[in-house]
Amino acid sequence: MSHVIPYVAAIHEAIREEMDRDERVLYFGQNMATSPDDPFLQAFGPDRVRVTPISETAEIGMATGAAMAGYRPVVELYMAEFTLVAADQVVNEGSRFHFMSRGAVSVPMVMVAGYGFTCGWAGQHTGSLYGMFMGVPGLKVAMPSTPADAKGLMTTAIRDDNPVLYFHHYLLLLTEGEVPDGEHAVPFGVADVKREGSDLTIVATGHTVHTALAAAETLARRGVSVEVIDPRTIAPLDVDTILASVARTGHLVLVDQATRHASVAAVVAAEVAELGFSSLEAPISMVTALDSSIAYSQPVEDYVLPDEHKVVTAVEKTLGLAPVPA
Amino acid sequence: MVVGETVDGGGRDALGPERLVWMYTQMYRIRQFEERVKSTFTEHPGTIRGHTHLADGAEASIVGCIATLAPGDQVLSSYRCHGYPIALGSDTKLMMAEIYGKATGLCGGLGGSMHLYDPARGFLGGSGIVGQHLPHAAGAAWAAQIRRRGEVVVCFFGDGASKQGAFHESLNIASLWKLPVVYVMENNRYNASTRSDQEDANAAAGEPLSTKATAYSMEGTTVDGGDPVAVHATMVEALARARAGEGPTLVESLVYRLSAHGNLIAPPGVPLHYPEHEAIAIFGNRAEYESALRGDPVPRFRHRLVTDGVLGASDADALEAAAREEIDESQRFALDSRLPEPDSGLAYVYA
Numbered sequence: 001m002s003h004v005i006p007y008v009a010a011i012h013e014a015i016r017e018e019m020d021r022d023e024r025v026l027y028f029g030q031n032m033a034t035s036p037d038d039p040f041l042q043a044f045g046p047d048r049v050r051v052t053p054i055s056e057t058a059e060i061g062m063a064t065g066a067a068m069a070g071y072r073p074v075v076e077l078y079m080a081e082f083t084l085v086a087a088d089q090v091v092n093e094g095s096r097f098h099f100m101s102r103g104a105v106s107v108p109m110v111m112v113a114g115y116g117f118t119c120g121w122a123g124q125h126t127g128s129l130y131g132m133f134m135g136v137p138g139l140k141v142a143m144p145s146t147p148a149d150a151k152g153l154m155t156t157a158i159r160d161d162n163p164v165l166y167f168h169h170y171l172l173l174l175t176e177g178e179v180p181d182g183e184h185a186v187p188f189g190v191a192d193v194k195r196e197g198s199d200l201t202i203v204a205t206g207h208t209v210h211t212a213l214a215a216a217e218t219l220a221r222r223g224v225s226v227e228v229i230d231p232r233t234i235a236p237l238d239v240d241t242i243l244a245s246v247a248r249t250g251h252l253v254l255v256d257q258a259t260r261h262a263s264v265a266a267v268v269a270a271e272v273a274e275l276g277f278s279s280l281e282a283p284i285s286m287v288t289a290l291d292s293s294i295a296y297s298q299p300v301e302d303y304v305l306p307d308e309h310k311v312v313t314a315v316e317k318t319l320g321l322a323p324v325p326a
Numbered sequence: 327m328v329v330g331e332t333v334d335g336g337g338r339d340a341l342g343p344e345r346l347v348w349m350y351t352q353m354y355r356i357r358q359f360e361e362r363v364k365s366t367f368t369e370h371p372g373t374i375r376g377h378t379h380l381a382d383g384a385e386a387s388i389v390g391c392i393a394t395l396a397p398g399d400q401v402l403s404s405y406r407c408h409g410y411p412i413a414l415g416s417d418t419k420l421m422m423a424e425i426y427g428k429a430t431g432l433c434g435g436l437g438g439s440m441h442l443y444d445p446a447r448g449f450l451g452g453s454g455i456v457g458q459h460l461p462h463a464a465g466a467a468w469a470a471q472i473r474r475r476g477e478v479v480v481c482f483f484g485d486g487a488s489k490q491g492a493f494h495e496s497l498n499i500a501s502l503w504k505l506p507v508v509y510v511m512e513n514n515r516y517n518a519s520t521r522s523d524q525e526d527a528n529a530a531a532g533e534p535l536s537t538k539a540t541a542y543s544m545e546g547t548t549v550d551g552g553d554p555v556a557v558h559a560t561m562v563e564a565l566a567r568a569r570a571g572e573g574p575t576l577v578e579s580l581v582y583r584l585s586a587h588g589n590l591i592a593p594p595g596v597p598l599h600y601p602e603h604e605a606i607a608i609f610g611n612r613a614e615y616e617s618a619l620r621g622d623p624v625p626r627f628r629h630r631l632v633t634d635g636v637l638g639a640s641d642a643d644a645l646e647a648a649a650r651e652e653i654d655e656s657q658r659f660a661l662d663s664r665l666p667e668p669d670s671g672l673a674y675v676y677a
Contacts, residue, residue: 059461069400098677101437102674107677
């Protein structure tokens with residue numbers, strides 16, 4: 001059984017269910033729970049649900065401290081860029097403590113932030129920054145692309161004993177989809193094949209999963225069978241599922257909203273080049289954002305971002321197909 | 327993880343003779359430990375890698391604070407973190423082995439001097455980045471506030487950390503939420519090799535650094551960190567406030583670190599050692615340093631206890647000998663221990 005809800009509601013459903021299930025789960029951040037009518041505040045009270053000042057270092061640092069003291073904080077950071085204000089707390093504090101203490105302490109916390117708000121938010125609120133976090137030992141990074149994964153990955157993030165960066169995509173917030181009823185946990189490090197295919201593999205994350213699926217649908221009408229894989233977590237990264245797919249299709253296109261050298265695409269390309277080279281019948285192709293900041297004005301914003309047409313073109317080139325005029 | 331088993335510092339009791347002698351014993355043990363760490367650089371070159379930071383000079387402040395704690399209270403500190411776990415009851419053998427990078431160390435050689443952890447004794451660790459553990463203390467204090475068992479978090483840091491944004495963000499929210507946390511700033515007058523009046527507006531204006539508490543509508547007080555009894559009295563008040571739900575306190579504890587900020591920073595191949603204190607090495611102020619040595623809180627407290635008849639001279643000699651023997655044994659243990667297996671580097675990345 002399932003129900004249809006928006007992606008953003010799925011995130012909140014998971015947090016709410018985990019707070020019901022485990023009284024150690026705390027939920028706090030900026031501009032939330034400011035009204036006594038707030039549903040989280042009403043359900044769980046001011047001990048566990050609090051609004052904070054605009055103090056990212058304190059917010060993430062307090063999540064770390066509360067986690068070390070036995071709680072499971074979920075800190076709402078709103079925008080991915082705001083993690084940069086507190087970069088030390090994200091990459092160089094809680095993520096190190098379990099290791100440096102030889103397991104004497106652990107830091108189960110979730111940092112929730114949206115990214116890729118490419119609808120006129122200009123240069124400082126639209127970044128796809130996840131690539132800079134995927135190589136941080138001790139840190140896990142989840143990037144749901146559907147409401148079901150949004151719920152399932154949040155459930156797992158809260159239950160995980162490590163710090164987790166949970167990046168939701170701003171353009172997906174109102175996208176509706178089926179979410180399983182009751183407890184729903186999506187395991188970390190297990191990619192999901194969003195569409196099966198036999199001619200070419202596309203690996204995409206977040207919003208670009210939908211770009212890839214749209215391109216796959218267009219190509220299917222021409223008899224081209226594209227498999228679309230969503231890693232769902234980029235740390236840990238399920239390289240095996242990607243390699244197995246490439247072993248069948250022999251072709252790989254990577255779609256990513258991040259700039260080329262800071263992308264998941266670059267990491268997947270390197271892994272497949274090292275571990276799956278003999279499967280490849282053509283060079284790997286990366287469809288990423290162009291190396292620029294995101295502009296305010298729409299035509300300029302559109303120009304640098306991956307889109308369905310760019311993905312179709314990359315697939316045609318990789319498979320040696322003649323382009324079809326639009 | 328088990329927390330809440332802090333050694334009982336007996337802090338809610340008045341300071342009787344037994345407690346005063348206990349305090350002196352801890353001060354002397356810390357001094358011995360730190361002097362042994364320091365001499366390791368010349369007596370066993372290459373044994374200690376990277377950077378260490380010693381607490382010599384701050385023993386009275388450390389012990390005066392720890393003596394006020396009760397079971398369930400928790401402590402966090404900066405990278406100058408050897409003194410607190412000693413006073414909390416951590417095994418000095420395991421601590422020395424950690425600083426020597428051995429498999430038998432408190433953290434198996436994965437943490438080192440700047441990253442000691444002993445949560446079973448209430449020590450939640452030392453963070454290596456200046457000031458970044460202050461919000462961790464606020465978070466642990468939020469946890470204590472929710473538990474409602476009257477437990478308190480004490481957070482130690484240096485004066486330099488009070489110029490970090492993390493300090494200001496943490497004090498604001500700690501005061502706003504009335505968190506049960508005491509922020510103990512050990513003001514040793516130097517931010518690494520920079521004098522306070524070169525980098526702190528309050529210091530430059532001739533005001534105490536505890537003035538900063540005023541900005542966050544919280545209690546702030548300055549105490550002679552060379553006097554463990556004065557520190558204890560200040561902390562008893564601060565902890566009572568915290569336990570009663572009346573919020574945090576900023577305690578500025580005036581100490582003088584008797585060693586340089588840390589051992590020499592040098593690439594491999596250069597023998598490491600402790601340079602002269604910055605007062606001499608950088609500012610040419612030998613008189614300041616020698617004056618600090620004359621006020622050394624460890625002999626000062628011994629003298630006071632002996633003069634007051636709390637501790638006989640021969641008893642003092644005996645406890646000092648026992649402490650030296652303990653540290654001898656700790657060093658032997660650390661020297662004789664094996665290095666960790668290389669692949670332990672992958673064993674604790676994730677919980």
